[in-house]
Amino acid sequence: MTIKRTTMALGIATALFAAGCGSDSKKSSGDALKEIGKGEGSLQIIAWAGYAEDGSTAPEYNWVGPFETQTGCQVDVKVGNTSDEMFQLMQAGGYDGVSASGDASVRLIDAGLVAPVNTALIKNYADLSPFLKDTSYNSSGGKNYGIPHGWGANYLMYDSAVVTPAPDSWGVVFDKSSPYKGKITAYDAPIYIADAALYLATAQPDLGIKDPYSLTQKQFDAAVALLKDQRSVIGEYWNNYALSQTAFEQGSIVLGTTWQIIANLASVNKATLKTVSPKEGSTGWSDTWMVASKAKHPNCMYMWMDYVTTPEVQAQIAYYFGEAPANPKACALITDDPTHCDVYKATDSAFASAIKFWATPRKKCLDGSGDNCVPFSDWIKAWTEIKG
Amino acid sequence: MTGPPGPVTIKRCVSRFLSARPRVRLAGLLTGPAVWLVALYLGSLIALFLTSFYQLNEDGTGINEKIGSTNYHELLDKTVYRDVALRTIGVAILVTVIDMCLALPIAFFIAKIARPRVRTLLITAVLVPLWGSYLVKAFAWRALLGSPGGVIDRTFGTSPGYGLPAVVIVLAYLWLPYMIVPIYAGLDRLPDSLLEASNDLGAGFWYTFRSVVVPMLLPAIVAGSVFTFSLSMGDYIAVELVGGPTQMIGSVVYDNFASNLPFAAAFATVPILVMIVYLLGIRRTGALDNL
Numbered sequence: 001m002t003i004k005r006t007t008m009a010l011g012i013a014t015a016l017f018a019a020g021c022g023s024d025s026k027k028s029s030g031d032a033l034k035e036i037g038k039g040e041g042s043l044q045i046i047a048w049a050g051y052a053e054d055g056s057t058a059p060e061y062n063w064v065g066p067f068e069t070q071t072g073c074q075v076d077v078k079v080g081n082t083s084d085e086m087f088q089l090m091q092a093g094g095y096d097g098v099s100a101s102g103d104a105s106v107r108l109i110d111a112g113l114v115a116p117v118n119t120a121l122i123k124n125y126a127d128l129s130p131f132l133k134d135t136s137y138n139s140s141g142g143k144n145y146g147i148p149h150g151w152g153a154n155y156l157m158y159d160s161a162v163v164t165p166a167p168d169s170w171g172v173v174f175d176k177s178s179p180y181k182g183k184i185t186a187y188d189a190p191i192y193i194a195d196a197a198l199y200l201a202t203a204q205p206d207l208g209i210k211d212p213y214s215l216t217q218k219q220f221d222a223a224v225a226l227l228k229d230q231r232s233v234i235g236e237y238w239n240n241y242a243l244s245q246t247a248f249e250q251g252s253i254v255l256g257t258t259w260q261i262i263a264n265l266a267s268v269n270k271a272t273l274k275t276v277s278p279k280e281g282s283t284g285w286s287d288t289w290m291v292a293s294k295a296k297h298p299n300c301m302y303m304w305m306d307y308v309t310t311p312e313v314q315a316q317i318a319y320y321f322g323e324a325p326a327n328p329k330a331c332a333l334i335t336d337d338p339t340h341c342d343v344y345k346a347t348d349s350a351f352a353s354a355i356k357f358w359a360t361p362r363k364k365c366l367d368g369s370g371d372n373c374v375p376f377s378d379w380i381k382a383w384t385e386i387k388g
Numbered sequence: 389m390t391g392p393p394g395p396v397t398i399k400r401c402v403s404r405f406l407s408a409r410p411r412v413r414l415a416g417l418l419t420g421p422a423v424w425l426v427a428l429y430l431g432s433l434i435a436l437f438l439t440s441f442y443q444l445n446e447d448g449t450g451i452n453e454k455i456g457s458t459n460y461h462e463l464l465d466k467t468v469y470r471d472v473a474l475r476t477i478g479v480a481i482l483v484t485v486i487d488m489c490l491a492l493p494i495a496f497f498i499a500k501i502a503r504p505r506v507r508t509l510l511i512t513a514v515l516v517p518l519w520g521s522y523l524v525k526a527f528a529w530r531a532l533l534g535s536p537g538g539v540i541d542r543t544f545g546t547s548p549g550y551g552l553p554a555v556v557i558v559l560a561y562l563w564l565p566y567m568i569v570p571i572y573a574g575l576d577r578l579p580d581s582l583l584e585a586s587n588d589l590g591a592g593f594w595y596t597f598r599s600v601v602v603p604m605l606l607p608a609i610v611a612g613s614v615f616t617f618s619l620s621m622g623d624y625i626a627v628e629l630v631g632g633p634t635q636m637i638g639s640v641v642y643d644n645f646a647s648n649l650p651f652a653a654a655f656a657t658v659p660i661l662v663m664i665v666y667l668l669g670i671r672r673t674g675a676l677d678n679l
Contacts, residue, residue: 235549380644381648385468388471
């Protein structure tokens with residue numbers, strides 16, 4: 001009796017586990033949609049906060065509502081906080097699409113979780129900035145896997161009342177005898193190792209780092225060692241933009257990597273906060289709307305991708321979120337801030353090409369330099385060790 | 389077949405049916421809770437344990453469902469995980485000791501000194517913070533502790549800032565009611581006459597406290613410590629908000645949950661093991677009867 005009961009419990013547990021936690025890692029190539037059919041009446045998407053606003057945060061920011069009226073697709077938005085979380089949600093399934101940054105998109109393509117996208121079906125695709133198309137993070141094997149959404153660089157923010165002289169190099173955040181010890185911040189994610197590698201590419205040319213996401217073991221170890229030194233001067237790591245904003249505002253942090261949106265919000269309350277694009281260049285993100293390979297509502301997802309790339313909607317999102325829109329036609333429509341596209345250098349392809357957009361490191365080097373690069377699983381483990 | 393005769397109703401039929409069959413009665417009572425307990429509660433623990441033997445594939449694109457002990461080797465080989473585990477246990481012990489020292493006099497005052505009306509008021513005051521969201525309270529402490537710029541810093545000119553001391557302070561604040569309530573209950577059951585007898589026999593306050601109050605209260609104190617210790621072991625929000633760059637078991641598990649689920653599962657078994665050892669240790673004190 002007892003044995004039977006235990007077996008049954010185990011059976012139930014295993015079944016639950018298989019249903020809830022098992023991952024379907026089989027690749028399903030999936031074909032791109034041939035034409036957009038009738039909407040399915042529903043759409044489930046994963047998005048960065050601020051990418052799909054329905055007016056619930058602020059009534060004046062609502063572009064989901066008009067989309068629902070136009071297409072009849074009722075939108076459910078799941079906000080993802082990190083690329084890793086978005087990837088995990090997509091793996092769990094049940095979503096039609098995602099606004100993926102480069103460090104999630106490559107993994108999504110590799111895992112077969114997203115389908116190729118027929119860009120001919122997206123009316124606004126032709127208008128999007130050319131330098132965002134056919135990149136290593138949104139296409140693979142000659143196929144497009146998504147529609148560019150918008151992009152931005154990571155900046156170095158500093159409190160000009162405290163940090164003098166004004167920094168022009170990432171070196172100030174990697175100085176283990178920094179006078180700003182305990183008031184320095186860094187982005188809290190394994191992908192931040194690329195920032196250290198980018199700095200080393202200039203600071204230690206002997207290492208021969210060309211692409212911060214394609215690192216040999218030796219280059220990787222050097223970046224990790226640099227970050228372990230940096231740990232002693234860090235006051236706080238951040239991956240929640242609101243927390244980072246308040247830390248800069250109250251002055252517990254005076255120096256460190258940031259996003260333009262944080263700089264915009266924080267400098268309203270503290271005018272001495274400045275940003276600089278350091279001479280070594282920057283990492284950054286370029287986001288892509290992708291369609292799940294098992295999407296239940298692919299037509300609605302295509303309608304959504306078409307909708308979010310229209311100049312009108314691009315203008316609203318770029319202004320609200322604080323990023324460069326993928327569609328330059330949006331620039332003229334940002335009436336609240338006519339200089340928006342200049343601030344974010346939205347049409348500056350030279351600026352964009354100097355940004356090292358987030359990408360998931362793989363064993364087969366992303367820059368094609370070989371197949372001895374340190375894979376992302378090692379980046380994840382190293383990050384916990386760096387923080388100690 | 390006793391009892392007053394009456395009309396045959398469905399209710400009556402059911403109750404007659406059940407009264408003759410104790411097993412069916414028991415099944416009706418326990419099926420729901422048992423399904424919840426076995427399938428969801430134990431099921432999730434088993435799922436956690438199984439997952440900890442899988443591995444993340446090399447490029448981080450998915451989980452390799454081959455059973456192996458790689459994650460546990462990693463846990464044992466790398467010093468960082470041992471450091472994090474020891475740090476977490478240290479924080480949990482410190483928080484428990486601090487709460488014990490704070491809760492004893494407070495609970496003693498409420499139970500033995502305060503007048504009944506004040507007593508009700510004080511008990512309410514102790515319990516009220518539990519109605520507020522944990523997250524809100526942790527955020528409030530973030531605003532208090534910031535250095536410079538936090539409320540404490542602006543008022544007193546100095547503040548511990550974000551870091552390990554801040555984690556201990558905030559956790560000790562958050563879990564204090566969980567220590568006060570069992571100790572208060574224990575003191576409430578302690579008859580005043582025992583204290584008076586001790587006094588009559590010439591014992592001073594401290595002697596009475598040491599040789600009468602503490603031995604009788606021990607189970608209640610230990611019961612409170614189970615809460616403060618286990619809640620501290622598992623915390624990941626306070627450490628993210630006020631811990632600065634500090635890592636604890638909870639924050640490492642949280643960080644790895646999305647990026648490396650099998651390893652997160654393996655590390656999550658550590659606090660479970662620690663708690664099992666802790667509970668086995670205190671079983672002898674009889675404190676578990678007080679929970």
